[in-house]
Amino acid sequence: MKTVQAYRFALDLTPGQERGVLAHAGAARVAHNWALARVKAVMDQRAAERTYGVTEELLTPAVSWSLPALRKAWNAAKTDVAPWWRECSKEAFNTGLDALARALKNWSDSRTGKRAGRPVGFPRFKSRRRSTPAVRFTTGTIRVEPDRQHVVLPRLGRLKLHESGRKLARRIDNGTARIMSATVRRDGGRWHVSFCVEVERAERRPTRPESTIGVDVGITNLAVLSTGETEPNPRHLTAARQRLRHLGRALSRKTGPDRRTGRRPSNRWQRASARLGRAHARVANLRRDSLHKLTTRLAHEHGAIVVEDLNVTGMLANRRLARHIADAGLGELRRQLVYKTQWSGGRLIVADRWYPSSKTCSGCGTVKTKLALSERTYHCQTCGLTIDRDHNAALNLAALAAQYDTAGSGPVAARRADQKTRQRGQVAVKREPGTATADQTGTVPPQGRDYRPCAH
Ligand SMILES: [Zn+2]
Numbered sequence: 001m002k003t004v005q006a007y008r009f010a011l012d013l014t015p016g017q018e019r020g021v022l023a024h025a026g027a028a029r030v031a032h033n034w035a036l037a038r039v040k041a042v043m044d045q046r047a048a049e050r051t052y053g054v055t056e057e058l059l060t061p062a063v064s065w066s067l068p069a070l071r072k073a074w075n076a077a078k079t080d081v082a083p084w085w086r087e088c089s090k091e092a093f094n095t096g097l098d099a100l101a102r103a104l105k106n107w108s109d110s111r112t113g114k115r116a117g118r119p120v121g122f123p124r125f126k127s128r129r130r131s132t133p134a135v136r137f138t139t140g141t142i143r144v145e146p147d148r149q150h151v152v153l154p155r156l157g158r159l160k161l162h163e164s165g166r167k168l169a170r171r172i173d174n175g176t177a178r179i180m181s182a183t184v185r186r187d188g189g190r191w192h193v194s195f196c197v198e199v200e201r202a203e204r205r206p207t208r209p210e211s212t213i214g215v216d217v218g219i220t221n222l223a224v225l226s227t228g229e230t231e232p233n234p235r236h237l238t239a240a241r242q243r244l245r246h247l248g249r250a251l252s253r254k255t256g257p258d259r260r261t262g263r264r265p266s267n268r269w270q271r272a273s274a275r276l277g278r279a280h281a282r283v284a285n286l287r288r289d290s291l292h293k294l295t296t297r298l299a300h301e302h303g304a305i306v307v308e309d310l311n312v313t314g315m316l317a318n319r320r321l322a323r324h325i326a327d328a329g330l331g332e333l334r335r336q337l338v339y340k341t342q343w344s345g346g347r348l349i350v351a352d353r354w355y356p357s358s359k360t361c362s363g364c365g366t367v368k369t370k371l372a373l374s375e376r377t378y379h380c381q382t383c384g385l386t387i388d389r390d391h392n393a394a395l396n397l398a399a400l401a402a403q404y405d406t407a408g409s410g411p412v413a414a415r416r417a418d419q420k421t422r423q424r425g426q427v428a429v430k431r432e433p434g435t436a437t438a439d440q441t442g443t444v445p446p447q448g449r450d451y452r453p454c455a456h
Helices: 015-051 067-081 090-112 166-173 237-252 267-301 312-317 321-344 389-406
Strands: 002-012 134-137 150-153 157-161 177-187 190-200 208-216 223-225 302-308 347-351 377-379 386-388 441-444
Touching (some): 015 067, 015 090, 015 134, 015 177, 150 177, 208 267, 223 389, 377 389, 386 389
Parallel strands (some): 208 302, 347 441
Antiparallel strands (some): 150 157, 208 223, 377 386
């Protein structure tokens, strides 16, 4: 099975190398901003001419937005715009032009309705202070050194890896991987190199193909499984969150930037802001690491995994941090499970967005009309079942897989989703095309259990 995946490693750059990467990132920004200004000028000119009543054929000719056209225009102008262009790899300018070509396409597709999802705005100029420095290499010498502690990139040369590159090097050595591009980027206050790699993966089977598991992403725990197993939050997360609050307060006491008066931030504010950024990155890393460990274990072991769909409207309604974190975790859990079940040969089943996994009794199927988020234990008034809230939800999800298997070919009518979906414009698309193949992922409409509110 051929897949395209990313291998990302932290880098330890010397000050000289850091200057080199920043110069390349700056070159990308210059090319991006120059090309954007050019496209914008022509668009504005044409719009102005139209208001004077100039006929379409006499208008200033439109400029092409495609990457080859932008590159051609840049090469013709670079000696005037950037006389220093020889100092940087051509890939640097290409990075900026490619980003612009894609941004313009997204904007135009969004406007003409070709692109689903939230409306995309017109590209903006990149600022040295606010944009993430990045440069992408698609040609030239890109390799992991035999010592697996260094990578070689065009112009930048030999860069030291902060962690071992053996996972990628092993695949390249045995011929199951081919590097397509490498991107150097600063995120979370640290430099990373990210390789886009085409990997030939061996076909796999889960160790227990007949096993089905329901996963409920919780607030107090990372996840609760239908086996009753709870996956606790990473150990250092609480400490990291406390530090986050502490640093946030420290930052707010310092003189920050003010766009209205044009005040520049103080050096102390910038240092505090960098500290806060690193703390944020650490929290994200802790969560991502434990989510990866959980999803890898689940995908390797179980034949079918059932998760709930993202509650988009719920996320919009409830801005509380805890709920947000849980929902963000759910989105990431699902994203990882989609590709990991494909790699391991398992199945991922996504429950319908309106399936009441928390409100349904896993013992008798009674559905409660109301269940506050603060009620951590589920009490069933009908059959007297008392069970942990998240475990109950996970059991319901696992039970859905059985219905999915016996449902046959005919789709079963779900409750009308549009009755609950009010904010049409704001609700994100439920499933993006291309995230899963048809035979491995499916939606299960709520069925088999009728809607009976509990008697009080
Ligand atoms: Zn019950």
